[in-house]
Amino acid sequence: xxxxxxxxxxxxxxxxxxxxxxxxxxNVYELKILQNITLKEFKKNIQNQKxxxxxxxxxxxxxxxxxxxxxxxxxxxxxxxxxxxxxxLKFHKHKMISFCFNDNDILIYSxxxxxxxxxxxxxxxxxxxxxxxxxxxxxxxTNFNELYLKKNWLKTKKAIKKSLLEQNIICGIGNIYADExxxxxxxxxxxxxNKLSLTDLKKIVLATKTILKKAIELExxxxxxxxxxxxKFSGHFQFNLKVYHRYNQKCFNCNFLxxxxxxxxxxxxxxxxxxxxxx
Numbered sequence: 525x526x527x528x529x530x531x532x533x534x535x536x537x538x539x540x541x542x543x544x545x546x547x548x549x550x551n552v553y554e555l556k557i558l559q560n561i562t563l564k565e566f567k568k569n570i571q572n573q574k575x576x577x578x579x580x581x582x583x584x585x586x587x588x589x590x591x592x593x594x595x596x597x598x599x600x601x602x603x604x605x606x607x608x609x610x611x612x613l614k615f616h617k618h619k620m621i622s623f624c625f626n627d628n629d630i631l632i633y634s635x636x637x638x639x640x641x642x643x644x645x646x647x648x649x650x651x652x653x654x655x656x657x658x659x660x661x662x663x664x665x666t667n668f669n670e671l672y673l674k675k676n677w678l679k680t681k682k683a684i685k686k687s688l689l690e691q692n693i694i695c696g697i698g699n700i701y702a703d704e705x706x707x708x709x710x711x712x713x714x715x716x717x718n719k720l721s722l723t724d725l726k727k728i729v730l731a732t733k734t735i736l737k738k739a740i741e742l743e744x745x746x747x748x749x750x751x752x753x754x755x756k757f758s759g760h761f762q763f764n765l766k767v768y769h770r771y772n773q774k775c776f777n778c779n780f781l782x783x784x785x786x787x788x789x790x791x792x793x794x795x796x797x798x799x800x801x802x803x
Contacts, residue, residue: 526598528663528696529739530759531583534604538585538631539578541606545625546574547589554620554638561644569646570594582659582695586650593650599639605632659695663732668694670725677717677725684720685713685787688728697732700745703768703793705731712801713785713792719802738764767793 526534550570552563561569573589580586587594596602605616608629613622616634621642623631633640643655650656660676661668676693688694688702697705706713708731711724720728739745744759762769766776770793771784780797 525583525600525698526602526744527583527698527701528580528736529701529742529761530744531580531585531598531696532740533743533759534598535578535580535585538604538606542575542625542631543578544574544576545627545629545631546572547623548572548626548628549624551622551624552620553622556638557620557633557640557642559641559643566644569644581656581662582691583698584655584659586656588648591647593645593648595643595645595650595655596633597641597655599635599637599641601637602633602635602640605634606630607632658692660691660693661695663694663696663736668732669729670722673725673728674722677720680717682717683713683787684711684715684717684728685792687717689788689790694732696736699790699792700765700768701732701735701739704735704766707767707794707799708735710799712796712799713787713794715800715802724802767795769793 547570550567552558552566555563558566569592573592575587575589577588578585579588583597585596587596606629610628610630613619613630613632616632618634618636618638619632620635620638620640621633645653661672677687680687685702685706688697688705689699703713705728709724709727711720711728739761742760742764745761745765746759767782770782772781774780775782775795775798778795778797780795782793783796785792
């Protein structure tokens with residue numbers, strides 16, 4: 525699933541191509557993509573609205589229109605494609621929705637697994653509604669610090685790897701970056717969350733900002749199928765990974781072999797020589 529750096533990269537490309545475009549029409553090929561509005565209402569409301577701004581909140585892409593808001597989630601395999609010719613529509617057998625603009629250019633959302641979603645709000649007050657309402661702090665927010673984590677994790681006895689993935693506390697972090705953050709912090713993924721010291725939490729905050737900033741600069745991580753736009757722009761952070769997907773390979777720091785365990789049905793990669801477990 526695309527995480528914060530990948531979604532931020534998709535936003536960057538979308539801004540380049542569709543800002544100030546006016547939507548002439550929309551075609552919905554999979555009704556389940558619309559989460560909180562009927563097809564009839566959606567088609568009626570969205571016509572003749574201009575895309576004013578594209579932002580991100582956690583793993584969600586937010587399209588601010590003339591008087592409404594679209595909130596898009598890519599899920600596992602979602603991708604956006606932009607074309608200046610309608611003929612390209614027929615090449616997308618996995619398309620879920622397409623937007624036609626006044627200049628006849630088109631934006632297609634394609635998803636092989638058909639898990640992608642769009643929420644529609646007839647205003648810009650989306651922050652007080654789900655799915656945005658339930659999200660925690662952004663990792664680059666100035667209030668994201670060790671005291672924030674201490675307060676929110678005070679009674680949390682689960683493994684720190686699980687805690688990092690909870691979007692209601694910190695939004696945008698997924699499996700890849702959680703492993704990398706913990707390795708940089710020198711904290712074992714099975715460490716009990718509320719046993720971590722303020723120093724440990726400060727390391728997590730710093731590592732989170734460092735890892736995510738670098739991943740954004742390198743346009744995300746492509747392990748299997750992620751491409752940021754048009755199905756062809758891959759990320760490059762995978763060449764900077766220290767533990768994720770490096771099972772049985774030598775740790776770059778100590779030469780011990782990287783290990784792998786399952787946590788909540790997800791693989792976690794770590795070095796048990798470099799990363800200390802707090803019980």
